[in-house]
Structure formats: structure tokens, C-alpha cells
Amino acid sequence: MTNKISRRTFVKGLAAGAASVAALGVLGSVEMKYSAEGSDAGSGAGTIPVPAGNMSYTPGTYSASAKGIASDVTVTMTFDETSITDVQIDVSGETPDIGGKIGDEMSQKILAAQSCNVDGVSGATVTADAIKAAAADCISQASGQTVAVEEAQESASSDWLGTAPEIAEADITETVDTEVLVVGCGTGGWITAMTAAEEGAKVLVVEKRETATGIREDIGAINSKLQQEAIQENPELAIDKMEAMQELVRYGAGYVDSDLIRVWINESGEMVDWLTDLLEKSGNYYMSLEGGIGNTADPGRDKAYATGHSPHKTEAAAKDDVITLNSTFQQHCDELGVEWKLSTSLVKLEQDENGKVTGIIAQDGNDEHYIRINASKGVIICAGGYACNTEMMQALQPQTLEMKINYSLGSTCDGSGIKAMMWAGAGLDPTHASMMFNRCCCLPTETAGYKTNGKWFWFGEQPFLKVNLNGKRFCNESGPYEFMLHSMEMQPYHTYCDIFDANNKQYAEQFDEVGCCRLFPFPNGAASNMGYDYVWSKNEELIEAGYLQKANTLEELAEKLNIPVDNFVATVNRYNELCAAGVDEDYGKEKHRLTPVDTAPFYGIRTGAWHLTTLNGCRINTDMQVLDTNGEPIEGLYATGDCTGGMFATTYPNLFTGLACGRTMTFGRHAAKLVAAK
CATH class of the missing domain: 3.50.50.60 (FAD/NAD(P)-binding domain)
Incomplete structure (x- = not known):
């Protein structure tokens, strides 16, 4: 008889092992939590790597899911007493031309290796990692042991370029x-x-x-x-x-x-x-x-x-x-x-x-x-x-991987054109760059990084008060998006919090933004990309999903964001004083963008980079x-x-x-x- 055992009712070890790590140093007693689906899935204490071929199982079919880049990825595995006999992977909700294409390939790898510790697929790392995490959960259920995916060795010196493939003339069947x-x-x-x-x-x-x-x-x-x-x-x-x-x-x-x-x-x-x-x-x-x-x-x-x-x-x-x-x-x-x-x-x-x-x-x-x-x-x-090629990103701009939060909208390119040109002798830019907007958010138990899957936060580019995970302001919030993000890279866990209050609509219009983050018509009457009312409706969805926090007091907001209360309240009080004076003595933000945080309800959200594309x-x-x-x-x-x-x-x-x-x-x-x- 087939055994169907759910993740919830059987093994809690995978999620528990990766659920939290205590934040050290600058964060004091603040606890930083990472979900198995979101960040370092399966890397916590008390877990073991999955060996191949030397485990015993309770025969049956087991299913588990993990968070991919656009959906929950589901893995269903069948076991006899000593082996994995079948692997079925549902990636139908992933990006069709990227993660949505790798289900069969990953099934074959897991079945051949008899393990979840297999190589991923270049250009679809997030989906592949989700598949491996879900496969580890299935093996945990079938074996009765708490097992986990081995942490991949990430090396900036890896041979991401490789060599041009050799294609035999006999294999070229069309001209x-x-x-x-x-x-x-x-x-x-x-x-x-x-x-x-x-x-x-x-x-x-x-x-x-x-x-x-x-x-x-x-x-x-x-x-x-x-x-x-x-x-x-x-x-x-x-x-x-x-x-x-x-x-x-x-x-x-x-x-x-x-x-x-x-x-x-x-x-x-x-x-x-x-x-x-x-x-x-x-x-x-x-x-x-x-x-x-x-x-x-x-x-x-x-x-x-x-x-x-x-x-x-x-x-x-x-x-x-x-x-x-x-x-x-x-x-x-x-x-x-x-x-x-x-x-x-x-x-x-x-x-x-x-x-x-x-x-x-x-x-x-x-x-x-x-x-x-x-x-x-x-x-x-x-x-x-090459934004979707994690190996190239690790080699050429690892700092971008630290700042980004995965979201399904953005480039789907894997660097294949660049590699083909380099195989033909082309030279590469001496420095590396990306287009990043501060429009992605993560849960208050998570931090930015390419292994964290989050949500779109269009409101993030408004120059409201922003504080680091110590609860302290750290830069001028006004200016090019990447100035803000590069300043974030210098902060603990490469993550910050956007802070605003009940007057945010009035202030957003007062900011007089330009470009795609503007929420009101331009002075010449041209329409903005998205209007305030639509964007705020998306904010309400983020509140429901547990990303955007809403509170009646500053103390309550700090607690919900998992940042130090005393530091945060002192920061807001200082910022409000600067707003009242009309001069930013600390970082030099323009007077019309100095807007106080003094009217409940108060809002806060953890923010990182939305990575649109590489630019080198x-x-x-x-x-x-x-x-x-x-x-x-x-x-x-x-x-x-x-x-x-x-x-x-x-x-x-x-x-x-x-x-x-x-x-x-x-x-x-x-x-x-x-x-x-x-």
C-alpha cells in the first residue's frame, strides 16, 4: 500500500535545523531567522548530508515542497527498502523558460545519484535548490532521519567560461x-x-x-x-x-x-x-x-x-x-x-x-x-x-548576490551570448555592474541574499527614512537607487528597513520623484508607470502576507521588524527633529524629502535589491x-x-x-x- 506522509505531520527536522541562527556581533540579542524555503535551507545544526546507496527506507511515496523563485516546487519520491525508485517534480509554476524546464533533468540526476546532493542547472539555481531541499525532505520522511542538502562550495575562481562545445559535422542536420x-x-x-x-x-x-x-x-x-x-x-x-x-x-x-x-x-x-x-x-x-x-x-x-x-x-x-x-x-x-x-x-x-x-x-x-x-x-x-547564471555572478560580482532578493520578474538571461563571444576571442569589461532597484522585500525573519525569495515592493524607492538592522539611520535616502543599495551593502546582513507613517501618500507626492518610481502624473501631464492607489493596494497585500509590518507605536514596529527597540526609537526621534528643522545635518537630504515619522499607524519592511539585469x-x-x-x-x-x-x-x-x-x-x-x- 502506498504511504502518503505529509511534511507537516512527519519530519520537522529539516525546517527546524535551518529555522534560525543567532545573529552575532552588531545585532546584539536580535534573532535572525531563516526559513528552509527561503535562505540556507537545510544547513542548520543537527542535520546530516544525504549519503547515496547506504540508507534504509520505509517503502512508500512521499511528497514535500520548497519555495522556488515564482512558486512552490513539489517533489514526489517513491522508495523501496533500500533505494529511490521514482522521482516526480512539479515545477509548473516556475518561469517557463528557466526553472520550468528543469524538472525532468533534476529527476534524472536525483534518481541516478540516489541522493538530493546533485549538481543544479546553470541559470536556474533557485529552482534547483528548491528541488534539492524538497528532495531532502522526502528522504527524511522515508528514512526517519533528519537529512539536509550539502552546502555547495562557492568559488569566485570557478571556470564559469569553460570552452566552446565541439559539434560534429554529422550532428548538424540543417543549414x-x-x-x-x-x-x-x-x-x-x-x-x-x-x-x-x-x-x-x-x-x-x-x-x-x-x-x-x-x-x-x-x-x-x-x-x-x-x-x-x-x-x-x-x-x-x-x-x-x-x-x-x-x-x-x-x-x-x-x-x-x-x-x-x-x-x-x-x-x-x-x-x-x-x-x-x-x-x-x-x-x-x-x-x-x-x-x-x-x-x-x-x-x-x-x-x-x-x-x-x-x-x-x-x-x-x-x-x-x-x-x-x-x-x-x-x-x-x-x-x-x-x-x-x-x-x-x-x-x-x-x-x-x-x-x-x-x-x-x-x-x-x-x-x-x-x-x-x-x-x-x-x-x-x-x-x-547573465543575471540568471549564479556561477558567473559569483565569479564576477558576488556583492550583487549579497544585496539581491529573488523575485520572478527580471532578466531571464544566462550569459550564453557573452560566453559565445568570448569563445570567439572577445574581451570582457574590466569592471562589472548591474541594474538594481530597491524594490524587493523579505520577511522580518529573513535577510537579503540570492538564496532568499521575496516579494516585489514598488514603494521601496520612495526616499522615506531607512534604518539598518541595528535600528539606525545610515545614509541619505534620496538619490540614485543604487547609491542606497550600495550603502546597504556596507550594513549588517546587507539589509535595511523602510519606515513610513500614515501620511505616506502626501509625502510621496511631495517627494517629486522622477522615473518609474514616480506615483503621480508628471508636471507635463505624462502618466506615471504606476499610480499611488495601485501601489498601495500591493502594499496591503504585503501586510496580509506578513512582509510589510503595521503598528500603532514605534516600539511595536521595531519588535515586529526584529530590530533593537531603543536604537530605533532614538533614530526616529532624531530624524523627526531634523525634519522639523528642515535641515539634514546628518546626511544632507533635501528639505522637501525630509518627512517625519510621527503619525500612527507606522509601517516598516525589510528591503533589498531587485536585480533587473547585469550591465557589463x-x-x-x-x-x-x-x-x-x-x-x-x-x-x-x-x-x-x-x-x-x-x-x-x-x-x-x-x-x-x-x-x-x-x-x-x-x-x-x-x-x-x-x-x-x-
Whole structure:
């Protein structure tokens, strides 16, 4: 008879073993707790690694679940007296093209190893870890022992690059010829493909997903027609190009290519004008300019620039869910004769005897056959960064892993385009960067880190009071998102708490934010990405889920956040004094953003980084040619977007709204014109 034993009613050891560790040093008596599903699952005292092949079991079928990146992952395992005989894994709620694809592979690994201690799957680490934790729970139930997943050895010196795979000629069963090959279709790929086709080239797009991804809808540009019109009525929106370039060099601490920045400054306006015309001709969309640069009467440390442009549906199309930006772009591509290979992954670039890139070897994701694609004019890589490749992240920017909280929205890119270009000889940026927004939260028993799964917290970028886990204020809360997050990295457990009170709606409007975190219409009437009422409804969901804490007193709030009460109350009292005086003597925040915390109910939440994407990659020149390690162009190979370097370092300049997206589109359009003209 099959035994079905639930996790709740049998083994508590897995969760108990990892449930809590006492916080040491600076946190005094504050207890920091980690759930088995969220952080260091199964790593606590009293647990043992799972051996392979030398355990005895109570025959039956057992199930357990653990938290993946977007859902609970369920593992069901069947045992006889001495072995695991079957493993079934339900990852249907995970991201389809990432964690949602690894169930069968992980089942085979666990069954073959007779253990939960197996290698994960590159690019789907969070889901793989959840599978292993749930498998350990099943083995615990069947064996009667409290067992756990072995802690993986994480080494920054690991060989994340590896070597290009060798594909036998006999295994290449299909050959395709084109002129311009676009690898990857998202923010960069759409613009690149449409432009190359408009220029008369035969274009083929290869995309590893079943459908192309969308574009980010904050598009940064300088000197668009919309911007020029707005400046006529609002001269303060004008942007000095030299000032803009110098500011971007400063953000990157000099680790940038000023000539690349100049390409964006000089060509982004034309790109937005072209895109505006394309969308308006469809009858379904129009473009608006973000008309905000903050409070110029009370300027802060960091200047904002009105670079953001956003597409919006027309009134006629607003209620038609079938109409999207992707459908609009797809229709244009179809009219231009663009060809597609979806569910097809880049395996490696092909080069001739002189090193010229002639095309790629790709693999069809349906029947896994290999395809040679020849590109007579050139290959343009638009494959994104490596945010989902934990091995690359550990090697290149481990500090980002310490700051981030996992959430299902964000990049799904695994660095495959970067690796393929490096196998072909490309040089990598000397420094590494990411785009991070302070929009993720964790439970008050958790801390930030890539093993912690949390929730989206759009409110996090409002410059309210923020305190560390000692209950103390530690920086100016106003400015670029990453300044806040980098300051957080210097604090205990790389985590802080957002603090605000019942007057938060009034204060959020008073902050006069720019960019996507603005919750009210811009001064020129342009709509914000999300309105306050919608965002607050999401906050109420966070209260229900136990993330956002609500209290009638400051003391109660501190207790709910698991931070020292005395320190926190003293911090709030000091902050309120500064607000009353209108001068931030401690950190220099602007007067209009000094808003007191003095009206109940009080709110607090533990916050970390929402990691959108990595921003460093292979070096390119101003023709978007990929450069080798000596700085020489690799003939036939071009790139744009997050797989390229030279534009960002140290900090993403989010006060240039839409810069990353605008850069990617502008460079893609530039490359497409050059390659199509060959």
C-alpha cells in the first residue's frame, strides 16, 4: 500500500535545523531567522548530508515542497527498502523558460545519484535548490532521519567560461542562409531586426524562448522631437550634451567608453523619433515624454534628466488585450519579411580561418537537432546579460548576490551570448555592474541574499527614512537607487528597513520623484508607470502576507521588524527633529524629502535589491563591432544591449530615465544600419 506522509505531520527536522541562527556581533540579542524555503535551507545544526546507496527506507511515496523563485516546487519520491525508485517534480509554476524546464533533468540526476546532493542547472539555481531541499525532505520522511542538502562550495575562481562545445559535422542536420542574423529578441533584438529589414537586408531572428520577450517601456533619449517640443514650454528640461556625458563618466568612475556614450547622446533622439512614428502609424500607440526633473527649487546632491519616453495605448486600443507592443512589432516584421527561429538556442559562433564570424551553430529546442546558420553580412548578438547564471555572478560580482532578493520578474538571461563571444576571442569589461532597484522585500525573519525569495515592493524607492538592522539611520535616502543599495551593502546582513507613517501618500507626492518610481502624473501631464492607489493596494497585500509590518507605536514596529527597540526609537526621534528643522545635518537630504515619522499607524519592511539585469559584457566600438582582448574588432560580429560593455560601471544612472533601454535600442539600430549596408 502506498504511504502518503505529509511534511507537516512527519519530519520537522529539516525546517527546524535551518529555522534560525543567532545573529552575532552588531545585532546584539536580535534573532535572525531563516526559513528552509527561503535562505540556507537545510544547513542548520543537527542535520546530516544525504549519503547515496547506504540508507534504509520505509517503502512508500512521499511528497514535500520548497519555495522556488515564482512558486512552490513539489517533489514526489517513491522508495523501496533500500533505494529511490521514482522521482516526480512539479515545477509548473516556475518561469517557463528557466526553472520550468528543469524538472525532468533534476529527476534524472536525483534518481541516478540516489541522493538530493546533485549538481543544479546553470541559470536556474533557485529552482534547483528548491528541488534539492524538497528532495531532502522526502528522504527524511522515508528514512526517519533528519537529512539536509550539502552546502555547495562557492568559488569566485570557478571556470564559469569553460570552452566552446565541439559539434560534429554529422550532428548538424540543417543549414540556413541569411544576410543579417539577430541572436536574441527583446529590447535590442526587436529594434535591430526591424531596422535591418527596413534597410533592405534579409533578416533571420534566433530566439531561445518560445516567444520573443517584450521591450522595457522607459526609453531614454536626448533631443527627440517630443523633447524639443517640451523644451519650448519648459526650458528647464533642456539637456546639455557635454554635461550629460561628463555625468555618465562620473557615474562609471571613468570605467566607461566616452565615445560610446556620445553615440547614445547623438543618435538616441532619432531612434525615438523613428519608434514614435512606427507606433503611431499602427494606430494603437502613442509616445509621451516624461516631463519631470524633480524639485529645482530644492535641488539635491544628484541631478535628474528628462530623458524618459514611454509608449501608451491609444483610447481605441486600450481595452484590446491582443494588441501589445510585441504584436505591433511582429506585424511590422511580417510586412518586412523577417524570418524567425524560435525555441532555438545559440550554441557557438562559427569563424573562418581568418577569425571572421560567418554565422552560428544553433540547437532546436524541440527535437534538439543542430542547425548551421550562415550570415553573409554579419551576426548581431542581442542576447542579454547573465543575471540568471549564479556561477558567473559569483565569479564576477558576488556583492550583487549579497544585496539581491529573488523575485520572478527580471532578466531571464544566462550569459550564453557573452560566453559565445568570448569563445570567439572577445574581451570582457574590466569592471562589472548591474541594474538594481530597491524594490524587493523579505520577511522580518529573513535577510537579503540570492538564496532568499521575496516579494516585489514598488514603494521601496520612495526616499522615506531607512534604518539598518541595528535600528539606525545610515545614509541619505534620496538619490540614485543604487547609491542606497550600495550603502546597504556596507550594513549588517546587507539589509535595511523602510519606515513610513500614515501620511505616506502626501509625502510621496511631495517627494517629486522622477522615473518609474514616480506615483503621480508628471508636471507635463505624462502618466506615471504606476499610480499611488495601485501601489498601495500591493502594499496591503504585503501586510496580509506578513512582509510589510503595521503598528500603532514605534516600539511595536521595531519588535515586529526584529530590530533593537531603543536604537530605533532614538533614530526616529532624531530624524523627526531634523525634519522639523528642515535641515539634514546628518546626511544632507533635501528639505522637501525630509518627512517625519510621527503619525500612527507606522509601517516598516525589510528591503533589498531587485536585480533587473547585469550591465557589463563584451567590449564594442562605436560601430558596435565586438572587440577582441587586444581591442581589435572581430570581423562579422556585432552586439548591443546587456551582453556588451563600455557604457556602465559601478552604478546604474537611473536619474537618466530609461538610459539602459535607450542605449540598447540606439546601438541596435546603429549596428543594423551598418551591417545591412554591407
